Amino acid sequence: MNWIRLALASLWNRRTTALLTLGMVALSLSLLLTVDRVREDTRASFSNTLSGTDLIVGGRTGSLNLLLYSVFRIGNATNNISWESYSDLRRNSAVDWTVPLSLGDSHRGYRVIGTTTDYFDHYQYGRNQALSFRSGQPFDDVYDVVLGAEVAEVLDYQLGDDLVVAHGLGTTSFENHDDKPFTVVGILEATGTPVDRSLHVPLEGITAMHVDWQQGVKLPGFEISADEAREMDLTPDSVTAVLVGMKSRVQTFSFQRLINQYRAEPLSAIIPGATLQELWQLIGIAENALIAVSFMVVVTGLLGMVTVILAGLNERRREMAILRALGARPGHILGLLMLESGLYGVAGLLAGLLLHWGVIALASIWVQGTYGIQLTLALPSPTLLLVLAGFVGLAFLVGLLPGWKAYRQSLSDGLTATT
Amino acid sequence: MADALSIESLVFRWPGQQYDTLTIDRLQLPAASSLFVQGPSGSGKSTLLNLLAGVLVPTQGLIQVLDQPLSQQPGKVRDRFRADHIGYIFQQFNLLPYLSVIDNVMLPCRLSRRRHDKAMSEASSLIDAAADRLTRLNIPDTLWHQRVSALSVGQQQRVAAARALMGLPELVIADEPTSALDQDNVDNFMDVLTGQCQALGSALVFVSHDRHLARWFDQELELAPYAGSQSEAMS
Numbered sequence: 001m002n003w004i005r006l007a008l009a010s011l012w013n014r015r016t017t018a019l020l021t022l023g024m025v026a027l028s029l030s031l032l033l034t035v036d037r038v039r040e041d042t043r044a045s046f047s048n049t050l051s052g053t054d055l056i057v058g059g060r061t062g063s064l065n066l067l068l069y070s071v072f073r074i075g076n077a078t079n080n081i082s083w084e085s086y087s088d089l090r091r092n093s094a095v096d097w098t099v100p101l102s103l104g105d106s107h108r109g110y111r112v113i114g115t116t117t118d119y120f121d122h123y124q125y126g127r128n129q130a131l132s133f134r135s136g137q138p139f140d141d142v143y144d145v146v147l148g149a150e151v152a153e154v155l156d157y158q159l160g161d162d163l164v165v166a167h168g169l170g171t172t173s174f175e176n177h178d179d180k181p182f183t184v185v186g187i188l189e190a191t192g193t194p195v196d197r198s199l200h201v202p203l204e205g206i207t208a209m210h211v212d213w214q215q216g217v218k219l220p221g222f223e224i225s226a227d228e229a230r231e232m233d234l235t236p237d238s239v240t241a242v243l244v245g246m247k248s249r250v251q252t253f254s255f256q257r258l259i260n261q262y263r264a265e266p267l268s269a270i271i272p273g274a275t276l277q278e279l280w281q282l283i284g285i286a287e288n289a290l291i292a293v294s295f296m297v298v299v300t301g302l303l304g305m306v307t308v309i310l311a312g313l314n315e316r317r318r319e320m321a322i323l324r325a326l327g328a329r330p331g332h333i334l335g336l337l338m339l340e341s342g343l344y345g346v347a348g349l350l351a352g353l354l355l356h357w358g359v360i361a362l363a364s365i366w367v368q369g370t371y372g373i374q375l376t377l378a379l380p381s382p383t384l385l386l387v388l389a390g391f392v393g394l395a396f397l398v399g400l401l402p403g404w405k406a407y408r409q410s411l412s413d414g415l416t417a418t419t
Numbered sequence: 420m421a422d423a424l425s426i427e428s429l430v431f432r433w434p435g436q437q438y439d440t441l442t443i444d445r446l447q448l449p450a451a452s453s454l455f456v457q458g459p460s461g462s463g464k465s466t467l468l469n470l471l472a473g474v475l476v477p478t479q480g481l482i483q484v485l486d487q488p489l490s491q492q493p494g495k496v497r498d499r500f501r502a503d504h505i506g507y508i509f510q511q512f513n514l515l516p517y518l519s520v521i522d523n524v525m526l527p528c529r530l531s532r533r534r535h536d537k538a539m540s541e542a543s544s545l546i547d548a549a550a551d552r553l554t555r556l557n558i559p560d561t562l563w564h565q566r567v568s569a570l571s572v573g574q575q576q577r578v579a580a581a582r583a584l585m586g587l588p589e590l591v592i593a594d595e596p597t598s599a600l601d602q603d604n605v606d607n608f609m610d611v612l613t614g615q616c617q618a619l620g621s622a623l624v625f626v627s628h629d630r631h632l633a634r635w636f637d638q639e640l641e642l643a644p645y646a647g648s649q650s651e652a653m654s
Binding site: 324414 | 468472475495498501505507509512513515516517518526529530531
């Protein structure tokens with residue numbers, strides 16, 4: 001029958017109210033969709049950032065903090081590891097490889113990482129994917145730099161370009177190491193991890209930049225040129241963190257204990273996966289709260305919708321009486337209102353999805369740049385799809401409330417409603 | 420041919436009331452003829468129409484429409500019967516404001532397969548059938564696709580009559596359809612309504628408090644004001 005057409009025409013006749021109601025339902029759903037998408041993508045992004053590394057070692061600090069600053073480049077190190085301790089742990093027979101990381105400088109908002117060429121051999125992300133070069137090769141000289149994909153793209157650097165590193169981590173810095181420019185020798189493929197937003201220089205380069213600095217300020221009247229620095233001993237005093245690969249995974253726990261009890265210097269060693277679990281537990285509380293709030297907003301939207309339909313019933317008695325006169329059963333009237341309510345649900349879901357995708361498309365540019373999290377335009381997760389199907393069912397079901405009222409009304413009015 | 424309508428020993432009383440709202444001993448209306456029901460406010464006119472349309476059932480007695488004992492059938496059957504066999508015209512506001520004039524006229528055929536088929540047997544399409552009715556009721560074709568609100572009250576009532584006659588219903592029921600019209604419009608409306616009901620072979624039951632309208636009809640029924648009756652107050 002043409003009940004859907006009638007319901008649509010009737011809704012169109014009340015389009016201001018109907019569109020506002022639809023907007024309310026759509027907005028509430030898009031909130032739920034977006035919160036869930038951000039949650040999924042954040043998790044995926046964090047989980048994909050590092051793989052193949054058995055331990056991360058840093059100065060004594062909280063395990064979450066160490067994970068965040070060494071891998072995700074969020075926050076700052078509080079303690080470093082002395083070069084002696086680093087050399088010591090590297091010599092341990094259980095250790096297969098190490099990648100030292102030295103953090104603290106930046107270039108136009110992107111972090112600069114001092115490391116060794118082992119970084120390009122051993123750093124893995126996603127499902128044990130190694131880094132690969134889009135162009136160029138690993139650094140060789142003290143003043144070589146290898147750019148992450150995003151850095152090269154956004155700042156438009158090519159192989160052979162020179163760039164100057166700033167002291168500290170701000171987007172704009174007053175203190176630049178402009179006497180010692182670096183030359184771009186390699187650009188990495190995009191990985192979707194913080195690597196894309198990093199500049200990689202040799203540890204010696206970091207030392208060279210700071211030979212004429214002390215306590216974080218440049219020593220006045222004491223300048224050492226780039227070439228003079230090249231002749232000096234550029235072995236660093238310390239590194240910020242070390243990624244460690246074990247010869248055998250079995251040894252991970254005993255080696256972790258060894259480092260945590262290291263006597264010469266207070267150190268921390270963490271297992272990335274385990275610490276990530278800690279992070280999820282912490283974030284999980286906030287996530288659940290957000291999801292709960294989103295659900296309540298969706299329920300509020302549904303309640304609002306029912307209220308709007310109920311409030312409009314009285315002025316539609318005429319409409320119902322006409323339909324009755326044309327042979328509509330009271331059951332038809334009930335069905336008509338359930339249909340209307342359900343249509344709000346279906347249209348609200350579609351509009352909510354579009355709105356959600358629009359928000360994600362717009363926000364992803366900013367989120368990718370600021371937090372390095374890749375937001376994806378995708379269908380909701382299977383669980384959420386079930387929830388959404390439930391929502392549509394519920395939207396039809398709550399139509400029973402105004403439907404029942406109209407049913408009673410049309411029985412008592414008969415054909416003589418005068419409103 | 421079957422009678423359009425026959426009533427025997429009809430009594431209707433609203434639940435909880437002490438007086439009968441309506442009593443009719445005997446009434447018979449042959450097919451394709453017209454009946455004028457006259458009575459003051461409170462005489463049970465609206466109740467009678469609801470009974471004839473099968474929306475209400477009598478407390479006692481029998482109502483037969485087209486030889487069907489309508490009053491003894493379940494609600495679902497009565498609703499179906501109304502959709503298939505009865506055209507109904509209200510006092511005013513007959514039309515759904517969200518449909519165009521011609522969509523309003525086609526509505527009975529969308530809700531009843533029987534009237535759809537009958538309309539299709541006399542015209543090549545529903546639109547043609549609706550156009551025929553609108554032409555018969557003197558609605559100029561410039562108005563057919565307009566919104567209902569673009570029509571005068573007199574035009575709206577004629578569109579309602581056109582709709583009631585869609586798909587050749589055996590019985591048309593009109594509930595004071597002229598009460599909102601001025602005198603010229605009343606005469607015009609009465610002429611086309613009674614004329615077209617006759618032309619199309621539909622019986623007509625017409626209710627009004629205005630006894631001057633009786634001259635357009637074959638039969639007349641006068642409802643007495645009932646001392647204890649409050650039925651009009653309910654409508």
